[in-house]
Amino acid sequence: MIDPFAVKDCALIxxxxxxxxxxxxxxxxxxxxxxxxCIYYHFWGGLLRPSFDDPEYQNDFAVWAYHGLNDRFxxxxxxxxxxxxxxxMEGLRRELIEVIEERLDENELVPWSSAHQQFHFMRSxxxxxxxxxxxxxxxxxxxxxxxxTVGSIFYHFVDARRRTPNRSDDFTEWLKxxxxxxxxLLEQIGNLDPYFKSLTELRLHLSSILEExxxx
Amino acid sequence: MTDLxxxxxxxxxxxxxxxxxxxxxxxxxxxxxxxxxxxxEGGGVAEILHRMIPLKKELGLDPCWEVIVGEGDFYQCxxxxxxxxxxxxxxxxxxxxxxxxxxxxENAERLRGQLEEADFVFIHDPQPAPLLSWCSGRKGxxxxxxxxxxxxxxxxxWKYLRDFVEPYDASIWSLAEFAQPLHHPLYLIAPSIxxxxxxxxxxSETELQEILKRSKLDPYRPIVAQISRFxxxxxPVGVIQAFRLAKKFVSLQLxxxxxxxxxxxxxxxxxxxxxxxxxxxxxxxxxxxxxxxHRTINGLQRISDIxxxxxxxxxxxxxxxxxMWKGKPVIGGEVxxxxxxxxxxxxxxxxxxxxxxxxxxxxxxxHRDKLxxxxxxxxxxxxxxFLITRHVREYLTLMLAVLQGxxxxxxxx
Numbered sequence: 124m125i126d127p128f129a130v131k132d133c134a135l136i137x138x139x140x141x142x143x144x145x146x147x148x149x150x151x152x153x154x155x156x157x158x159x160x161c162i163y164y165h166f167w168g169g170l171l172r173p174s175f176d177d178p179e180y181q182n183d184f185a186v187w188a189y190h191g192l193n194d195r196f197x198x199x200x201x202x203x204x205x206x207x208x209x210x211x212m213e214g215l216r217r218e219l220i221e222v223i224e225e226r227l228d229e230n231e232l233v234p235w236s237s238a239h240q241q242f243h244f245m246r247s248x249x250x251x252x253x254x255x256x257x258x259x260x261x262x263x264x265x266x267x268x269x270x271x272t273v274g275s276i277f278y279h280f281v282d283a284r285r286r287t288p289n290r291s292d293d294f295t296e297w298l299k300x301x302x303x304x305x306x307x308l309l310e311q312i313g314n315l316d317p318y319f320k321s322l323t324e325l326r327l328h329l330s331s332i333l334e335e336x337x338x339x
Numbered sequence: 340m341t342d343l344x345x346x347x348x349x350x351x352x353x354x355x356x357x358x359x360x361x362x363x364x365x366x367x368x369x370x371x372x373x374x375x376x377x378x379x380e381g382g383g384v385a386e387i388l389h390r391m392i393p394l395k396k397e398l399g400l401d402p403c404w405e406v407i408v409g410e411g412d413f414y415q416c417x418x419x420x421x422x423x424x425x426x427x428x429x430x431x432x433x434x435x436x437x438x439x440x441x442x443x444x445e446n447a448e449r450l451r452g453q454l455e456e457a458d459f460v461f462i463h464d465p466q467p468a469p470l471l472s473w474c475s476g477r478k479g480x481x482x483x484x485x486x487x488x489x490x491x492x493x494x495x496x497w498k499y500l501r502d503f504v505e506p507y508d509a510s511i512w513s514l515a516e517f518a519q520p521l522h523h524p525l526y527l528i529a530p531s532i533x534x535x536x537x538x539x540x541x542x543s544e545t546e547l548q549e550i551l552k553r554s555k556l557d558p559y560r561p562i563v564a565q566i567s568r569f570x571x572x573x574x575p576v577g578v579i580q581a582f583r584l585a586k587k588f589v590s591l592q593l594x595x596x597x598x599x600x601x602x603x604x605x606x607x608x609x610x611x612x613x614x615x616x617x618x619x620x621x622x623x624x625x626x627x628x629x630x631x632x633h634r635t636i637n638g639l640q641r642i643s644d645i646x647x648x649x650x651x652x653x654x655x656x657x658x659x660x661x662x663m664w665k666g667k668p669v670i671g672g673e674v675x676x677x678x679x680x681x682x683x684x685x686x687x688x689x690x691x692x693x694x695x696x697x698x699x700x701x702x703x704x705x706h707r708d709k710l711x712x713x714x715x716x717x718x719x720x721x722x723x724x725f726l727i728t729r730h731v732r733e734y735l736t737l738m739l740a741v742l743q744g745x746x747x748x749x750x751x752x
Contacts, residue, residue, distance in 0.1 A: 132359050134736040137527040139512065141520035160747045238491075243515035245527070248740040252362050252751040272355045323723075 125300040127257035128264060128293070130271070133278040135171040135249045137164065142244040146235040147192060150184070150242055151223045159212035160246040163285075166206040166215070168247055170322050171277055181318055182206075183242075184219060191236035197226045205318055207284060251278060261298060261305065265333040273322035280325060281317050292317075294329070308336035344397050344535070351534050352728050360728060363735045364398035366751055370738070371479070372402040373457040375450070377417065377466035379406050380630040381598055382568070383530060383657040384463050384486055387730070390533040394731055405450055407467045409442040415604050417466045420500070423493040424465065425572060425652045431496060440469055447473030459738055461511075468503040480741050483510040486530065487654045488675045490516045509741055513655045513676050524745065526737050529679060531730035532660045532721070537633035539664055542641060550638035554624060556592055561704050564594035564643040566636055566662075569609040569627070572652040573597075574672065577693045579616045579623060581649065584697035586622070589704050596626040596639055640665050644710065645703050649696055653677050660725045663687075663717035668710055670699045680725070686717040 140161060144150040154162070165183040180186045180202040189198035200222050209215040227233065236242070254275065258264050271279075279293040287296055295312055298305045311332045317325060349357040372395065376384050388404050395402040416435040423429050447454070447470050454460055454470065458479040462468060464486055471481050483504045489497065489512075497519065504510060504521065511526045512518040518525040532539055551558050563582065567573045575595050582593040595613060597606075610627055617623040628635055640646060646662035648671040655676030659669050663680060669687035671677035681687040688699040703710045743749045 132362065134359075134363060134732055136733055136736045136740055137515075139515045139518040139525040139527055141518065141525060239516075241516075243518075245515055246747070248736075248743075248745075248747055248749065250363070250736050250739050250749045250751065252365075254358070254362060270355050272359045274359060 125297070127259045128297045130254045130256040130258065130267070130275055131251055131278050132254050132272050132274040133249050133251045133282065134274055135168065135247050135277075137168060137172060137245050137247050140244045140246055144236075144242040144244075145238075146233050147188075147194075147197075147223060147227060148233045150187075151220060151227065153244060154216060154220050154223070157244055158246055159216070161244050162212050162216055162219070164245050164247045167281060168245070170281065171273070187236070187240075187242045191240040191242060192234040194226070194234050197223070197234075200226070207290070207316075207318055210290065249282070261301060261333075261337050262339070264294070264297075265330075265337045268326065268330045268333055271326055273326070276322045276326050276329070280329070281322075284317075305336065308332065311336065344394055347535055348394075348726075348728055352722070352726060356728055356732075360398060360732055360735070363732060363739070364395075364400065367735060367738055368399040370400050370459065371457045372400055372459045372461070372738075373453055374402065374404045374461045374463065375407060375454075375467045375470060376404075376463035377407050377409075377414075379404075383655070386533075386536070386538070386657070387530055387727075388463075390536055390727055391731060391734075394727065395734075398731070398735075403453070405453065407443070407446040407450075407470070409446075410438075411604065412438055413442045418604055420465050420496060421487060422572075423496040424489050424500070425487055426491050426493065428493050436499065443467060443469040444473050446470065451476075459741075462507075465500055468500060471506055472503060480508045480738075481506075482526075482737070482741070483507040485510060485512050485517065488514075488517050488652050489519055490514075492519070509737070511737070514679065517654075517675075524741075526740075528730065528733045528737065529676065529725065530655045530657060530660075531725050531727045532657055532664060533727045534664065538637050539661060540637070542634065542638055546634070547638050547642055550635060551642055554594065554626070554639065556594070556624065556642070561589065561591040561644045562594060562642060563591055563645045563647060563700055564596065564639055565647040565649065565658075566594070566596045566639055567648060567650075567658050568597045569606045569613060571605075571609055572650055574649045574651050575609065575613045576616045577651075578647055578649050578696070579613070580693035581647070581696035581700065582623065583620075584694060585700040585704075588701050591700070591704065592622045592624065594624045594626065594639055594643065596624075596628055596636065598628045598630045598632060598636075636661075637665075640667065643667060645670060645700060647696060647700075648672065648677060649690065649693075650674055650677065656680065660721055664721045664725075666714035666718045668703060668713035668717055670696050670703075680720070682720075684713075686713055686720055 142153055144153050185198045185202035188194050188201055204218055206215055283293040284290045295309055315328055345357050374388055378385050392402050392404050416439045419431045454474050455476045460481045461484050463484045509524045511528050513529055565578045614625055617625050640662050646667045646669050648656055648659045650672040653675035659671055659677055659680050662669050669681050671681045673689040673691050681689050690696045
């Protein structure tokens with residue numbers, strides 16, 4: 124018997140750490156010591172905080188390189204770092220530092236931001252709560268997913284990658300329990316890139332994939 | 340229509356958002372929450388509290404709102420404090436600071452029982468900040484909510500205030516840029532507007548026509564408006580300069596309207612400067628509105644083609660949020676929270692000079708399709724990010740987080 128899918132929701136609140144970087148070398152130095160939560164926030168926090176859809180760059184480091192340092196080369200390189208490729212935050216931290224050090228080596232001068240455009244390190248606290256909704260069959264998931272809050276989508280599709288052994292999402296892990304019946308569906312969910320979509324877009328895509336693959 | 344506020348919000352933001360608010364509030368049922376600020380009318384803080392208290396009550400919390408009172412010199416002192424924290428260099432006399440402390444002590448005497456018994460106390464802005472020092476028997480969590488831009492304060496004044504806010508359990512800031520290092524968690528929460536309030540609800544076409552007529556505005560020519568307190572940081576004189584530059588190319592009218600706040604003694608002086616700058620131009624309509632003229636403000640924003648908020652310093656800029664909610668593109672100063680709301684070519688334009696504002700007025704009035712498209716995007720952006728339901732959600736999250744300490748992940752049973 125497969126356990127019902129427990130729909131959870133989450134709310135995220137941002138916290139300023141008070142740490143700032145005025146130039147690229149300071150950013151590099153702070154990245155060595157800042158908490159893993161900070162790095163996580165600057166890659167994923169944008170999904171749950173007020174922000175304009177369709178940003179130029181997906182992570183805050185790339186945005187700052189572009190707007191704060193006016194360094195388009197660095198912004199493009201930082202934007203290419205995909206956090207889903209790393210097993211943990213330490214791997215992601217190393218990659219960030221590598222990219223920044225490479226850029227520091229290329230430049231004779233350390234790029235500076237203006238006083239108004241410093242990089243502010245932030246972290247977050249996430250509160251997870253149970254919606255009390257339980258889904259026992261994949262058909263119910265198909266029916267219900269358009270009504271998932273963006274917090275639920277974040278928890279089950281993004282945050283899950285930190286919690287599940289395969290760095291997968293909760294939908295995939297649950298649907299696997301139904302044997303091979305949903306292989307095509309699992310493949311399509313696996314191809315959905317959480318990093319380049321807003322949570323509303325992710326909900327829409329998930330809903331359409333589920334509708335396509337689970338008969339009424 | 341239902342009497343329950345939550346049901347009314349549900350029609351705007353959707354069922355799932357309201358359900359999630361109810362679930363988040365459940366563990367806080369019965370929690371005594373006291374908000375304290377320095378004015379019941381005028382200004383963004385009072386507006387937020389007017390709407391947030393009933394909403395928290397409906398969610399099962401036990402909230403109340405208290406206002407500190409003082410003499411004229413107290414407000415003069417806190418106005419100086421406000422200006423210096425936003426960067427003006429000015430020495431506040433020792434006698435005024437003494438009055439500031441004494442006034443807080445007197446208010447603490449009056450409110451002590453309630454404050455010490457509360458589970459959460461939210462103190463808004465510098466005016467009531469010292470209350471904590473007079474409530475040594477407090478049992479709940481105390482949070483200082485800073486609504487202003489303290490990113491580059493005049494240091495002696497910030498150092499003075501810091502001693503009062505350091506002992507709080509946490510503080511809340513509108514933007515990371517504003518947050519000053521303190522030895523407690525610095526939470527970031529942007530403010531919000533209430534779509535059901537008199538200032539933001541839909542108005543009938545008849546009422547809008549009436550407001551046009553009453554304001555002696557020509558319905559056949561474009562209207563640009565800045566609706567904001569008469570405060571130098573809002574740069575109303577810069578708006579007049581921008582209007583005059585744009586008027587050379589397009590025929591238009593300017594509305595500069597604003598109310599006063601009981602805690603702002605400089606309003607009259609700035610209004611006089613604005614009237615002097617507008618002198619002789621019949622297309623500039625300067626209006627001093629009473630603090631309860633919410634429907635008029637609502638109407639003026641709705642009949643405008645473009646809304647300006649050309650501030651040189653801004654905490655968040657709720658007038659920007661209000662205008663965007665009404666589907667208006669905003670031309671705003673590139674400062675503070677305006678940058679969080681106005682996205683160039685999407686929801687309006689960020690500018691730094693009267694010339695920049697004039698250029699964007701001309702652009703929008705000659706590209707009507709863009710003006711309308713930006714207005715639509717602006718409304719959607721506010722719907723998704725800056726309505727009171729999101730604000731309450733963050734307050735509830737913060738309260739749960741503060742109760743749990745500094746853990747990054749809190750799983751509610």
